[in-house]
Amino acid sequence: MEESTKQLAKMLGERIRSLRLEQGLSQEQLGERSGLHTNYIGQIERGEKNLTLETLLKIARSLGTSLEQLLHSxxxxxxxxxxxxxxxxxxxxxxxxxxxxxxxxxxxxxxxxEKRK
Structure with a gap:
C-alpha cells in the first residue's frame, strides 16, 4: 500500500474500533453482525487492510451508522x-x-x- 493509503486505512480502522468499543462490542460480535471473520476485523482496525465499499457498508450497518458518519473523522x-x-x-x-x-x-x-421570476 502507498503511504497515504496506509495512513487512511489506519485512521479508518481506528474509527471503526472506536465506534465498536462505544457500543460495547467485541471484534467477534462485530464480525458476526457484519458477516466478516474476527481476524479480518482485527486487521481492519489495525489498518492492515484496504477495504472495499461493500465491506465498509457491512461494517457501517453493523455499527448502526452511515458511511458518512463512519468516514467523517x-x-x-x-x-x-x-x-x-x-x-x-x-x-x-x-x-x-x-x-x-x-x-x-x-x-x-x-x-x-419564484422571487427571481
Missing part, C-alpha cells in the same frame, strides 16, 4: 465553512429535526426561485 468537513457548520449542527439532531430543516430549506429555495 477520517476526512472531516471543514467546520469553519457554513456548510460544515450546518452538517455538524444537523448531525447532532434527531432525524425528525433533520427532515424539518430539509423541508424548510426546500421551501426557502423554492420561494427564492
Amino acid at each position: 477520517v476526512d472531516p468537513l471543514d467546520v469553519q465553512t457554513p456548510l460544515g457548520q450546518i452538517v455538524v449542527m444537523l448531525s447532532e439532531r434527531p432525524v425528525a429535526d433533520q427532515a424539518l430543516v430539509l423541508a424548510l430549506m426546500k421551501t426557502v429555495f423554492s420561494w427564492e426561485e
Whole structure:
C-alpha cells in the first residue's frame, strides 16, 4: 500500500474500533453482525487492510451508522465553512429535526426561485 493509503486505512480502522468499543462490542460480535471473520476485523482496525465499499457498508450497518458518519473523522468537513457548520449542527439532531430543516430549506429555495421570476 502507498503511504497515504496506509495512513487512511489506519485512521479508518481506528474509527471503526472506536465506534465498536462505544457500543460495547467485541471484534467477534462485530464480525458476526457484519458477516466478516474476527481476524479480518482485527486487521481492519489495525489498518492492515484496504477495504472495499461493500465491506465498509457491512461494517457501517453493523455499527448502526452511515458511511458518512463512519468516514467523517477520517476526512472531516471543514467546520469553519457554513456548510460544515450546518452538517455538524444537523448531525447532532434527531432525524425528525433533520427532515424539518430539509423541508424548510426546500421551501426557502423554492420561494427564492419564484422571487427571481
